[in-house]
Amino acid sequence: MIEPFLNKIHQGDCLDLLKKIPDNSVDMTFADPPFNLKKGYKSYKDSLALQEYLEWCEKWILEMVRVTKPTGSIFLHNIPKWLTYYAGFLNKVADFKHWISWDAPSMPMGKTLQPSHYGILFYAKNIKELKFYEIRYPHKRDRKSKYLSKDYGGKKPILHPFGSLVSDVWTDIHRVKHNKYRDEHPCQLPVHLLERIVLMSTDENDIVLDPFNGTGTTALAAKRLGRQFIGFELDSEYVAITNKKLEQEIPNSKLGDCWVSYYLDKVVTLRDSDWEELKEYFYIPEKPEDIDHTSIILKSKVTVSSPLKNGYNIEIHNMRLFEKETIYPAANGIHKKKK
Numbered sequence: 001m002i003e004p005f006l007n008k009i010h011q012g013d014c015l016d017l018l019k020k021i022p023d024n025s026v027d028m029t030f031a032d033p034p035f036n037l038k039k040g041y042k043s044y045k046d047s048l049a050l051q052e053y054l055e056w057c058e059k060w061i062l063e064m065v066r067v068t069k070p071t072g073s074i075f076l077h078n079i080p081k082w083l084t085y086y087a088g089f090l091n092k093v094a095d096f097k098h099w100i101s102w103d104a105p106s107m108p109m110g111k112t113l114q115p116s117h118y119g120i121l122f123y124a125k126n127i128k129e130l131k132f133y134e135i136r137y138p139h140k141r142d143r144k145s146k147y148l149s150k151d152y153g154g155k156k157p158i159l160h161p162f163g164s165l166v167s168d169v170w171t172d173i174h175r176v177k178h179n180k181y182r183d184e185h186p187c188q189l190p191v192h193l194l195e196r197i198v199l200m201s202t203d204e205n206d207i208v209l210d211p212f213n214g215t216g217t218t219a220l221a222a223k224r225l226g227r228q229f230i231g232f233e234l235d236s237e238y239v240a241i242t243n244k245k246l247e248q249e250i251p252n253s254k255l256g257d258c259w260v261s262y263y264l265d266k267v268v269t270l271r272d273s274d275w276e277e278l279k280e281y282f283y284i285p286e287k288p289e290d291i292d293h294t295s296i297i298l299k300s301k302v303t304v305s306s307p308l309k310n311g312y313n314i315e316i317h318n319m320r321l322f323e324k325e326t327i328y329p330a331a332n333g334i335h336k337k338k339k
């Protein structure tokens with residue numbers, strides 16, 4: 001039975017815990033394991049002998065595939081070196097979909113090219129049955145002039161007003177840099193990275209499992225997006241940090257009736273199939289060629305029919321802002337009023 005595991009972070013060894021999850025019961029599994037790089041975790045020694053590390057990885061990878069439904073996906077995040085081995089394990093039991101390159105700098109080790117990306121392996125349990133949604137992200141622009149960074153030549157007028165379809169190279173999501181957004185954990189991932197993965201591979205109420213919870217990035221993304229989650233984590237302090245964060249989250253990462261991913265006050269990922277419904281929430285330049293220098297922006301003052309918190313009544317443009325203490329730039333026309 002999977003029910004007792006749902007929407008909880010379970011403290012313990014993921015190999016033991018995975019064994020308790022029934023076959024074909026989870027819609028998406030995501031793992032960000034220790035990289036065997038001598039990182040300073042509280043309960044885990046991150047420096048195994050090569051063969052020992054790989055044998056251990058193969059065991060939990062095979063378990064992840066076993067618990068995933070035939071329509072489901074398996075994501076593995078790591079440095080390229082370990083992903084080359086992971087792909088070998090996965091090719092025997094699942095179907096390759098993508099090797100996503102996430103542009104994010106890491107520490108140089110010895111005499112090497114500067115390591116500047118992590119990989120995210122994306123496998124289908126069964127490629128013929130895979131649930132998958134195309135997603136879009138905002139066009140990249142010059143920070144000052146706001147012109148499009150890429151030269152699309154004569155194709156500008158036919159560009160999608162929101163942004164391009166997401167490719168297998170992700171350059172728009174950055175590591176958590178500011179200490180005020182970081183937990184006491186050496187390698188916390190950004191939530192909107194996981195939200196993107198959740199949006200492209202699952203539906204509302206689907207089950208997402210992360211065997212290496214850390215401080216709960218995957219669980220948080222799943223909860224914000226109205227999915228169910230299961231997290232496993234060896235360290236009780238990381239479990240406690242996650243539970244505290246989860247208590248403060250509600251499933252409200254929406255625009256209208258559609259689930260979307262926000263970073264600060266901007267939508268950073270949406271589903272292509274939701275665009276017809278979502279476009280009314282944006283100011284879109286009238287002349288298609290103006291997309292070259294004018295971003296589309298979210299409209300303000302959309303009334304939200306949600307329970308109000310903290311005695312504030314807020315005129316907002318999206319669900320995620322309704323709880324915030326501080327409100328976003330006046331330029332967007334968003335403001336909050338005391339009740």
Ligand SMILES: C[S@@+](CC[C@H](N)C(=O)[O-])C[C@H]1O[C@@H](n2cnc3c(N)ncnc32)[C@H](O)[C@@H]1O
Nearest residue numbers: 013014032033188189212214215216217233234
């Ligand atoms: C790279 S971190 C994951 C970080 C996570 N993605 C986040 O954003 O917070 C790996 C985590 O796996 C945990 N861990 C290590 N071995 C484990 C095991 N056998 N079972 C469960 N968790 C384990 C470590 O304590 C660490 O928190």
